[in-house]
Amino acid sequence: xxxxxxxxxxxxxxxxxxxxxxxxxxxxxxxxxxxxxxxxxxxxxxxxxxxxxxxxxxxxxxxxxxxxxxxxxxxxxxxxxxxxxxxxxxxxxxxxxxxxxxxxxxxxxxxxxxxxxxxxxxxxxxxxxxxxxxxxxxxxxxxxxxxxxxxxxxxxxxxxxxxxxxxxxxxxxxxxxxxxxxxxxxxxxxxxxxxxxxxxxxxxxxxxxxxxxxxxxxxxxxxxxxxxxxxxxxxxxxxxxxxxxxxxxxxxxxxxxxxxxxxx
Amino acid sequence: xxxxxxxxxxxxxxxxxxxxxxxxxxxxxxxxxxxxxxxxxxxxxxxxxxxxxxxxxxxxxxxxxxxxxxxxxxxxxxxxxxxxxxxxxxxxxxxxxxxxxxxxxxxxxxxxxxxxxxxxxxxxxxxxxxxxxxxxxxxxxxxxxxxxxxxxxxxxxxxxxxxxxxxxxxxxxxxxxxxxxxxxxxxxxxxxxxxxxxxxxxxxxxxxxxxxxxxxxxxxxxxxxxxxxxxxxxxxxxxxxxxxxxxxxxxxxxxxxxxxxxxx
Numbered sequence: 001x002x003x004x005x006x007x008x009x010x011x012x013x014x015x016x017x018x019x020x021x022x023x024x025x026x027x028x029x030x031x032x033x034x035x036x037x038x039x040x041x042x043x044x045x046x047x048x049x050x051x052x053x054x055x056x057x058x059x060x061x062x063x064x065x066x067x068x069x070x071x072x073x074x075x076x077x078x079x080x081x082x083x084x085x086x087x088x089x090x091x092x093x094x095x096x097x098x099x100x101x102x103x104x105x106x107x108x109x110x111x112x113x114x115x116x117x118x119x120x121x122x123x124x125x126x127x128x129x130x131x132x133x134x135x136x137x138x139x140x141x142x143x144x145x146x147x148x149x150x151x152x153x154x155x156x157x158x159x160x161x162x163x164x165x166x167x168x169x170x171x172x173x174x175x176x177x178x179x180x181x182x183x184x185x186x187x188x189x190x191x192x193x194x195x196x197x198x199x200x201x202x203x204x205x206x207x208x209x210x211x212x213x214x215x216x217x218x219x220x221x222x223x224x225x226x227x228x229x230x231x232x233x234x235x236x237x238x239x240x241x242x243x244x245x246x247x248x249x250x251x252x253x254x255x256x257x258x259x260x261x262x263x264x
Numbered sequence: 265x266x267x268x269x270x271x272x273x274x275x276x277x278x279x280x281x282x283x284x285x286x287x288x289x290x291x292x293x294x295x296x297x298x299x300x301x302x303x304x305x306x307x308x309x310x311x312x313x314x315x316x317x318x319x320x321x322x323x324x325x326x327x328x329x330x331x332x333x334x335x336x337x338x339x340x341x342x343x344x345x346x347x348x349x350x351x352x353x354x355x356x357x358x359x360x361x362x363x364x365x366x367x368x369x370x371x372x373x374x375x376x377x378x379x380x381x382x383x384x385x386x387x388x389x390x391x392x393x394x395x396x397x398x399x400x401x402x403x404x405x406x407x408x409x410x411x412x413x414x415x416x417x418x419x420x421x422x423x424x425x426x427x428x429x430x431x432x433x434x435x436x437x438x439x440x441x442x443x444x445x446x447x448x449x450x451x452x453x454x455x456x457x458x459x460x461x462x463x464x465x466x467x468x469x470x471x472x473x474x475x476x477x478x479x480x481x482x483x484x485x486x487x488x489x490x491x492x493x494x495x496x497x498x499x500x501x502x503x504x505x506x507x508x509x510x511x512x513x514x515x516x517x518x519x520x521x522x523x524x525x526x527x528x
Contacts, residue, residue, distance in 0.1 A: 025407070029467060099424050099452055100467025102366055102390060126366060126390050127406065142391065142406065143289070160363050188363055190454035203293060203364025 010133055012064050013108050013120045019056035020090055020106040021124040024049045028125055029100050049097070050074050053090035053106065061086055068110075073215045085111050089215040093192025102126050103194035109218035115240045119222025121197045130197040132226030139201055148200045148227040150249035156183040156256050159205035162195035163187070173210035173244065176234065176264030180208055180257055196220035196247060200227040205249045206257055212242040220247065230254040234261040274397055276328050277372050277384045283320035284354055284370040285388035288313045292389055293364045313361070314338050317354035317370065325350055332374075337479050349375050353479040357456025366390050367458035373482035379504045383486025385461045394461040396490030403465055412464045412491040414513040420447040420520050423469035426459035427451070437474035437508065440498065440528030444472055444521055460484035460511060464491040469513045470521055476506040484511065494518040498525040 007015075027049040054074045061070055069080035072088040086108065091097050093104030102125045109116040118133040128141035130148060137148040153159050161184045163177055181187045184206065191198070193216070198204045200223045207220075218240050221231045230251055234244040236258055246261060248254035271279075291313040318338045325334055333344035336352040350372065355361050357368030366389045373380035382397040392405035394412060401412040417423050425448045427441055445451045448470065455462070457480070459471045464487045471484075482504050485495045494515055498508040500522055510525060512518035 029465070095450055095452060099426070099450070100462045100465060101452070101455060101458070125407070143389070162363070186359055186363070188359060188365070188454050190452050191365060194365070198364045201293065201364060 007064055009065075009110055009118055010131070010136065012060065013110065013118060013131075014129075015064070016057040016060050016088075016108055017106055017120050017122040017129060019060055020053040020122065023052040023056045024091065024106070025124050027052075028097065050090045050094070054088055057088055057090065057108070069113075071215065073213070083113055085113050087111065087116065087215050087218040089193075089213075089219070092216055093194070096190070096192050101190075103191045105193040105197070107193060107215060107219035109215075109222055111218065111240070115238060116218040116222040119219035119226075121193055121200075121219055121223055123194065123197070128197070130200055130223050132200065132223035134226070137200070137223075137226040137228075139197070146201070148223070149202050150199060150224065150228040151202045151205055153205045153249055154252040154256075156180065156253070156260075157185060159184040159253060160186045160188065160203075161206040161208065162191055162198065162204050163189060163208050164192065164195075169210035172264060176244075176261050177208050177210075179264070180206070180260045183260065193220060196224060199229055199247055199249060200224045202227075202249070205253055207247040208245070208257070208261070210244045212245050214240060214242045217242055217245055232258070234258070234264070236262075271328055273329075273374055273382055274395070274400065276324065277374065277382060277395075278393075279328070280321040280324050280352075280372055281370055281384050281386040281393060283324055284317040284386065287316040287320045288355065288370070289388050291316075292361065314354045314358070318352055321352055321354065321372070333377075335479065337477070347377055349377050351375065351380065351479050351482040353457075353477075353483070356480055357458070360454070360456050365454075367455045369457040369461070371457060371479065371483035373479075373486055375482065375504070379502060380482040380486040383483035383490075385457055385464075385483055385487055387458065387461070392461070394464055394487050396464065396487035398490075401464070401487075401490040401492075403461070410465070412487070413466050414464060414488065414492040415466045415469055417469045417513055418516040418520075420444065420517070420524075421449060423448040423450075423517060424467075425451045425470040425472065426455055426462065426468050427453060427472050428456065428459075433474035436528060440508075440525050441472050441474075443528070444470070444524045447524065457484060460488060463493055463511055463513060464488045466491075466513070469517055471511040472509070472521070472525070474508045476509050478504060478506045481506055481509055496522070498522070498528070500526075 067082040069085040070078045089107040097104040106122040108120040110118040121130040231247045331346040332348040334342045353371040360368040370386040372384040374382040385394040495511045
């Protein structure tokens with residue numbers, strides 16, 4: 001049970017996302033200002049942004065959900081008596097962040113220790129937030145709120161596929177990805193967690209990645225499932241521990257992609 | 265000479281970019297609403313957005329610069345007695361547009377018939393605009409205005425490289441790209457014209473592409489050169505007719521990348 005009955009879990013998640021925005025935005029696109037000619041230290045501002053944002057989110061949990069556990073990319077696992085677990089990635093898409101792209105995100109997920117049931121994908125620079133929870137599937141952004149609903153595309157040949165390949169994964173992972181890519185209408189690259197948000201928003205049909213950590217995928221799972229999509233590993237099993245991940249807009253398309261991936 | 269002395273060329277370019285935003289934004293991320301289950305026609309909304317935006321920009325030129333020529337992706341060349349030429353791409357990054365990414369853009373360039381001297385890269389959804397002209401190098405966006413200035417990175421090993429490969433280019437083009445990619449610190453994919461905007465903004469160091477049209481590159485050339493960067497083809501010659509393009513943050517880095525590319 002929540003330890004602060006005045007706020008719902010979703011309220012707490014939004015407070016956390018707000019706090020992460022406040023911590024990160026002053027550091028975004030400021031690497032040249034702080035590093036100047038010290039290019040060898042050009043990655044430091046990212047670490048500061050990551051750490052500040054995770055600390056800000058942990059402080060909110062400490063105040064409003066002190067009995068819950070926390071697992072964050074930067075500061076690891078802190079267990080709690082409730083058995084519930086908040087899984088945090090303060091900046092998913094670090095390489096995008098340091099390059100100034102607007103497609104990295106803050107990831108927040110909540111579970112009972114297994115699969116996540118609440119997720120937030122937040123893009124602070126654009127001011128977009130994609131939220132999924134029981135009975136909740138919505139995005140907010142600069143052009144107003146909008147319900148999230150995945151597409152009905154049933155065939156690979158009609159699908160838009162996103163991935164972070166060729167930047168991640170083993171050669172075998174990549175071969176599996178390319179086997180699917182060879183059958184879809186359009187393949188796009190390099191969107192980090194934003195690809196999952198676009199899948200939930202009904203803009204794209206498939207995301208295939210490998211080498212993920214749990215904190216990379218738990219928030220996307222909750223957001224996509226609440227919007228009608230399916231997220232598993234490449235064998236059709238649970239994906240919330242990371243690894244090889246297949247996200248699809250609906251069960252039929254998921255089955256079609258899984259059939260290709262299962263050969264690898 | 266301008267035929268409407270009340271507005272500068274830059275004023276006219278901003279009016280055009282504003283009009284393109286107005287035409288495009290109602291159609292962005294609306295493909296499912298208009299095509300529903302007719303997936304085979306899923307590309308139609310893009311064509312409408314492209315055409316509406318280019319018509320809106322042409323109407324502004326007709327009113328304020330009737331003696332200038334226009335070359336647009338959708339409606340071709342319309343010559344004018346002034347010898348000046350506006351080069352327009354109403355939506356650069358069509359595949360990104362139909363996928364819902366926020367990294368496509370409206371491109372506007374002005375030349376005396378050769379290399380462009382004024383350019384605008386506009387991202388309507390985020391509300392960002394990158395402008396380059398004689399004495400002008402600025403971006404505006406949701407977090408305020410900022411001067412554009414390219415990075416001083418002098419060595420490939422310290423560079424961030426962007427490209428649309430592996431989606432475009434011949435195998436030989438790609439081999440050349442990969443020769444440079446093998447020497448840089450970080451390579452990122454799939455940002456369309458937004459990569460050039462990030463180069464002008466001092467966020468990344470290199471963009472390498474092939475198979476470009478003139479309307480894909482003329483606005484980026486003007487924006488990047490005003491911010492201190494260098495844009496040429498892979499032989500070091502003019503790039504404003506498109507083809508193989510190398511954009512670099514500064515002359516030293518441009519020379520280093522050119523040395524690698526010239527072998528292909």
